[in-house]
Amino acid sequence: MDYRYLLFNKPYDVLTQFTDVGTSRTTLKSFIPVPKVYPVGRLDRDSEGLLLLTDDGQLQHRLCHPRFGHPRTYWAQVERIPDADSLQRLRQGLTIRDYTTLPAEVELLPTEPPLPPRTPPIRVRKHIPTAWLQLTLQEGKNRQVRRMTAAVGFPTLRLVRVSMGHLHLGNLQSGQWRYLSADERSQLDQLTKGFNGLNTRPAKRYRPRSRHRYN
Secondary structure, eight states: OOOOEEEEEEOTTEESSSOOTTOOSEEGGGTOOOTTOEESSOOOTTOEEEEEEESBHHHHHHHHSTTOOOOEEEEEEEESOOOHHHHHHHHHOOEETTEEOOOOEEEEOSSOOSOOOOSSOOOOOTTOOEEEEEEEESOOOTTHHHHHHHHTTOOEEEEEEEEETTEEOTTOOTTOEEEOOHHHHHHHHHHTTTOGGGOOSOOOBOOOOOOOOOO
């Protein structure tokens, strides 16, 4: 079966769903005309960046399964400048509500990343500086990045997912989408190779049921 795989750069204030019934919010329907593809995981309405969509239910099942860890990298603009101790706490794992986060790669970026201004602009408090962090996680719990930075005292003001495994935003502009290249599709197969134990369902066109959220 010839499945379809798309990358989308989700803008701020867009719901990660196609159904617009019962909501006045903008949805994926306003950007992606390809029928019967659905998101792999989610990005919250107030988050931006890379989103993978497909009609390959087998792949979606594997990538969303909690036993399958793969890197997800985010740029987070936070209030104030995190110190070394706070960065180390983020790296080693934090207890948030009823779970402890896995160790993560976290660094303080020396300069602001090359992103266009957000519409609407972030909330800025006079005389309070902001900083940008790059965080690479191996899991994708609900609003995890925001809860992690808040737990160490540096609330997230803007959050952009820039990569997922080998897939990167690159030059894809906000609101734009494209099909994966043949090489990216091959690497995607390699990313999930060896997880046949999770593959207990017959291949079929995917309709979303999962409530997994990736910040």
